[in-house]
Each structure stands twice: as structure tokens, then as C-alpha cells.
Amino acid sequence: MQHESTSVAAIGVIGLGVMGKNLALNIADNGYRVSAFDLDVSKIRTAEQQALHEFGTQDRLTGFDSLPSLLASLATPRLIVLSIPAGKPVDAVCQSLIEAGIETSDIVVDTGNSLWTDTIEREQRYREHFHFFSSAVSGGEMGARFGPCLMPSGNADAWQHLAPVWEAIAAKVDSQTGLPLERTAPGQTDIQGEPCTAYIGPAGSGHYVKMVHNGIEYADMQLICEAYHLMSSGLGMSAADIGEVFGRWNQGPLNSYLMEISADILAQDDPDTGAPLVEVILDKAGQKGTGLWTAVSSLQLGCPAPTIAEAVYARAVSNQKSLREALSQQLAAPANPPQLDKENFINALESALLCAKVACYAQGFQLMAMNAADQGWQLNFADIARIWRAGCIIRAGFLQQITSAYEAEPNLEHMLKADSFAGMLAEHQQGWREVVAQGVMLGIPVPCISSALSYYDSYRAAVLPANLLQGQRDYFGAHTFERTDKPAGDKYHLNWSQSPRDLVKIG
Known part of the structure; x- marks a missing residue:
């Protein structure tokens, strides 16, 4: 760790937690000299040691013990990435940078999960001191290190300075197939493909798109969980057998990161007891708020997003564990639950999951479109679908079809108006309906699968009550x-x- 500048670095990173450290290493891995700072000196040392281990040199990433020394180490105009918790910490660091001597031409990039309206406000608040820019990041720890999905927004001139770095570190996909070209180890920086980043638009738009991404993520996860519940409780299948079904589905239209990891989770035994791990994990789900923000935004705009909202509610219900346990002894179950044909039901469930997934994404894209109209943003939905194909949690082969739909018709009013999706739903809707009906008769909750079907039927109805x-x-x-x-x-x-x-x- 250094106390004053000894060389000129291309970019600074403030905040060396899990995401910040891995972003800094990713940037350094792609040939940029990085100056790093964190209030926790041990995190600086850890980042330096990992950089030395991975790159064999101390020149790629250098730690500094103060913000003035970090600023002095950077080429101008300075490019500084913040990877710190959303909210007050962002403003605290921005104020510290002002006190440390940041200049009006410098660029500060917020990569946290900030509320999009806060980002708009910050761009205005700090414009006399520096360019406040934002870039949402998706992909978790591994994504940050080896290729995240990046959703930048703000001043267009500032983006020109950031773009080469972001395009270098972003996840890549094959331009023909849309499939990820994965980087899994240091030094694998020569992968050629489309980078999963694109300029989203004015201040706040990138964080709004990321917020909706997370809302879709909530729903996609819950849809998979409902399929698991139906097979477990409705068909009496073991975790391993359900994992095999998910693995098979992952080879077809339902191919996605979430399906892949769900299959892996279900195949895992508990190291302590030998039981399926999923069966010893307590059924209380956490959340960090972005799904809630998405549901609230849909209500404020009057944009129907029931499947996303139901996914948030499902997590809320899961947390009322003691009440559920008590009511499970009091509330009556169905008297004559149906006997299911296993093979037919699993086939129907695959159709239901595919259809509900289409409806869920349609809700998210409609929500982005309505807020863009409200804010005066010009969002490129083909670009948004394109950059979600790798590096993010909802990455899926299915996104290639969304990309193609918006490329063919950039002003597509609603995703379900695309012939490809209307045809897919027509082909698979019978299985969707059977699964919802059987779930109701079995007494197994399917809030997301059923709300997605109601969403579809509501838009299918020329007349409503x-x-x-x-x-x-x-x-x-x-x-x-x-x-x-x-x-x-x-x-x-x-x-x-x-x-x-x-x-x-x-x-």
C-alpha cells in the first residue's frame, strides 16, 4: 500500500468488498492500472495480495491509504468507480472526494444497487463538482471478476471515457447464438464476442433497468420454486429426481443460469446429515429490496406486473414461518386431491414454466417502456435484452428471442404482440392451464404461475368486467x-x- 503517487493509473476503485475487489481485479486483468482505496486497510492489503498472486506483479493494482493520494495517482480526467452500499454511504464518499480535491472534469461511477431516483438527484447535486455517473452491475462475485452485465447511464460524454473499460471487462456472448463465452480464470481476456454492456440512457435509467432485472429475477426464481413444489409435494419426487428434470429442461427452451444452479442445488447432499441439502435449508427467503422497488414502481405507473409482485409476496409469506406452521394444523387441505400422471404432468409443467417466464419478461419490458415514456427516456430494448444474455443472474437462451423480437420491431408496443411469443404461448398454453388447475386442486400454492396466466388471459380479453x-x-x-x-x-x-x-x- 502506498501513501503517495509513484505512477499514473487509469482508473480508481473505492470500496473493496466482494464486488469492488473483483471489479478492480477484472479491470486490472484487462490491462488497466488500478488505484484502490477502502476505509478498511485490511481489504486494501487483501486486494493487493490477490493481484500479486494472480498477475505476478504489483504494478496492476496499487492501494492507497487516503483519497487525496488516490486522486493524485490518477490520470486526468479522473475515472473513479464506487463499489459501496447504496444510500448515505454514496453521498458520504462523494463529499469526501470533494474535500479531497476532485475536479469538475472528473467522473465518479456509482456501481451499487442505488434507487434510480436517488441517482437522478445525485447527478444534479454534484454537477458543479464532478460528473456523477452510474452503472448497475449484475452477476455476483464471479460475474464481477470474470465478466458482469453492466448497465451504465448518465452523461453521454462521461460514458465515452468509461466505455472502453466497461466493454473490456463485461461478459461476452457469441453474436450468432447469443450463448455466453465464459471466462473462468485470470488472463482469459482475449475472448471475442459481443460485450454485455451498452449505454442505457440518461441518469437513473441504468439503475431502473437493473431494478426491473432484479424484479424479473425474483419472479423467475419463484417460478422454478413452484415447479419444484409441485413435483415434490404433488408427485412425491425426490430432490435428486427433480434436479434431473431441471437438468433436462436446461438443455431446451428453459435453458438459463437459474435453471442450471437449481438442478445443481437439488443434486447436493448435506455434508452433515447426508440428506438432500435443500431439505435442511429453512424455508424463509431473504430479500434486499429491489424486487419490492419494482413492484412499487409498477403500482405507481399503473403498469400490471402481478407475477413480479407475487414473487415479492411469496418471500414475505415464507418469512411468517411460525404462523404457517400453526395454520397448517388448523386450515383444511383439499378433501380429494387428484392423482396425477407423472410423465404428462411433468411435460405440462415444462410448458407452464415456459409460458409463465414469457409473461414475466413481458411484464418487465412493459414496465421499462412505461417508465421510459414517463421520464422521456429513449430505451433500446433490443440492447437491454442483448446485454442480459450473459454475466447476469437472469441470463438465458430465451433472451436471444427477445433480442430478435425488438430488433425486428424496435417500437414493439408489448412483447406478447411479437408473433414468436404469441405462437409460443398458443402452443403451450394448455399445459399451463392444466398445471394451474391441478395446483389449485392439490392445494399447492402457485402464485407466480397462476398470476402469469391471469395476466395473459387479461390481455387476451377484449372486454373485462x-x-x-x-x-x-x-x-x-x-x-x-x-x-x-x-x-x-x-x-x-x-x-x-x-x-x-x-x-x-x-x-
Whole structure:
């Protein structure tokens, strides 16, 4: 660790926790000199030692014990990456950088899971001191080290300085197949392929896209868990047998990182007891808030995203373990649960999972589109689907189809309007319906699979019962209604409390 500059580095990294350290090593691995800082001196030393071990030299990553010395070590305009917890710590570091002498031409990149509205506010707050830029990061520890998915947004000129670094360190995919070209060890930096990063748009847009990514992730995980529950409780299958089914599905249209790791988890025995590990893991799920933010945003925009919301609720229900245990002894189960044909049900379940996954992604892309319209952003949805194909938690072969759909029709109003998806749902919907029906009859909760089907059926319906709802609203609150036989926008009210009940045109 050094106390003053001895050479010029290309980029600084502040925050050397799991993600920050691995991002710094990834950047250094790709030929950039990195200056690093953390309030915890031991983390600086750990990063330096790992860099020396991996690269055989101390020149790639150098630690500094103060922000002024880190700033002095960097080429100008300075490029500084923050990998620190979202919220107040971001502002604390930004204020410290101002006190340390950061300049107006310098660029500070927030890579944490910040709320997108906070990012917009910070760009305004710090513009007189430096360029505040943001880039959401997905992929976890291994992604950060060997190729994450990166979603940058903010000042377009600042992006030009960051772009070469981000394109170098990002995950890569084969441009023809869309499949990941994985890097698994230091020095594997010559992989040629499309980088999983692209400029998303103005301040906040990258963090919004990442937020929706995480909402989709919540739903995708819950969908797989519901399939596991149906096979475990409905068919009486062992964890290992379910893992084999997931492994088989992973070779087809359901190919994804989450399916792959689910198969691996189900095959794992507990080192202590020898029982399937999944059966000794307590069924209480944690969350860090981004799924909740996605559900809240959908409600604020009036954009239906029921499958994402149900995934958040499922985690909430899981945490009420003691109440569930008590009610399981009190609430009645179905009296005559059906007997399932194992092979037919597993085939139907594969169809259900595929259809629900399509509906889930459609919800996420519609949500991004509606917020983009609200914020005046011009989002490239083909690019977003393209960069999600590798390096992130929801990476999946299925994203190649989404990429193609938006490439063919950039202004696609809704993902389900693409012929490829409408055809897929038509082909597989019968199995989807059978699974939901059987889940209900078995008494096994399938909130995400069933909400996705209701979402599909709601958009399939040219007429919904909201006409009665508007009648109810007008009855108790004089909220008015439009008529099917009059021009759009004309409002009417019926004087429900009078006799005779007169119809009045309002406005």
C-alpha cells in the first residue's frame, strides 16, 4: 500500500468488498492500472495480495491509504468507480472526494444497487463538482471478476471515457447464438464476442433497468420454486429426481443460469446429515429490496406486473414461518386431491414454466417502456435484452428471442404482440392451464404461475368486467363513466339516489 503517487493509473476503485475487489481485479486483468482505496486497510492489503498472486506483479493494482493520494495517482480526467452500499454511504464518499480535491472534469461511477431516483438527484447535486455517473452491475462475485452485465447511464460524454473499460471487462456472448463465452480464470481476456454492456440512457435509467432485472429475477426464481413444489409435494419426487428434470429442461427452451444452479442445488447432499441439502435449508427467503422497488414502481405507473409482485409476496409469506406452521394444523387441505400422471404432468409443467417466464419478461419490458415514456427516456430494448444474455443472474437462451423480437420491431408496443411469443404461448398454453388447475386442486400454492396466466388471459380479453367496477364507483362516489356508444372522453353520471334515475353528461 502506498501513501503517495509513484505512477499514473487509469482508473480508481473505492470500496473493496466482494464486488469492488473483483471489479478492480477484472479491470486490472484487462490491462488497466488500478488505484484502490477502502476505509478498511485490511481489504486494501487483501486486494493487493490477490493481484500479486494472480498477475505476478504489483504494478496492476496499487492501494492507497487516503483519497487525496488516490486522486493524485490518477490520470486526468479522473475515472473513479464506487463499489459501496447504496444510500448515505454514496453521498458520504462523494463529499469526501470533494474535500479531497476532485475536479469538475472528473467522473465518479456509482456501481451499487442505488434507487434510480436517488441517482437522478445525485447527478444534479454534484454537477458543479464532478460528473456523477452510474452503472448497475449484475452477476455476483464471479460475474464481477470474470465478466458482469453492466448497465451504465448518465452523461453521454462521461460514458465515452468509461466505455472502453466497461466493454473490456463485461461478459461476452457469441453474436450468432447469443450463448455466453465464459471466462473462468485470470488472463482469459482475449475472448471475442459481443460485450454485455451498452449505454442505457440518461441518469437513473441504468439503475431502473437493473431494478426491473432484479424484479424479473425474483419472479423467475419463484417460478422454478413452484415447479419444484409441485413435483415434490404433488408427485412425491425426490430432490435428486427433480434436479434431473431441471437438468433436462436446461438443455431446451428453459435453458438459463437459474435453471442450471437449481438442478445443481437439488443434486447436493448435506455434508452433515447426508440428506438432500435443500431439505435442511429453512424455508424463509431473504430479500434486499429491489424486487419490492419494482413492484412499487409498477403500482405507481399503473403498469400490471402481478407475477413480479407475487414473487415479492411469496418471500414475505415464507418469512411468517411460525404462523404457517400453526395454520397448517388448523386450515383444511383439499378433501380429494387428484392423482396425477407423472410423465404428462411433468411435460405440462415444462410448458407452464415456459409460458409463465414469457409473461414475466413481458411484464418487465412493459414496465421499462412505461417508465421510459414517463421520464422521456429513449430505451433500446433490443440492447437491454442483448446485454442480459450473459454475466447476469437472469441470463438465458430465451433472451436471444427477445433480442430478435425488438430488433425486428424496435417500437414493439408489448412483447406478447411479437408473433414468436404469441405462437409460443398458443402452443403451450394448455399445459399451463392444466398445471394451474391441478395446483389449485392439490392445494399447492402457485402464485407466480397462476398470476402469469391471469395476466395473459387479461390481455387476451377484449372486454373485462371493469364496466361493472365503473358502475360501482359512480354509484357510491359519483366518479362518472364513459359509454361504449358515445365518443371517447365524454363522461356521464347516473343520479342513483333519485327517482327516476336521470343520466347526466358531465363536462
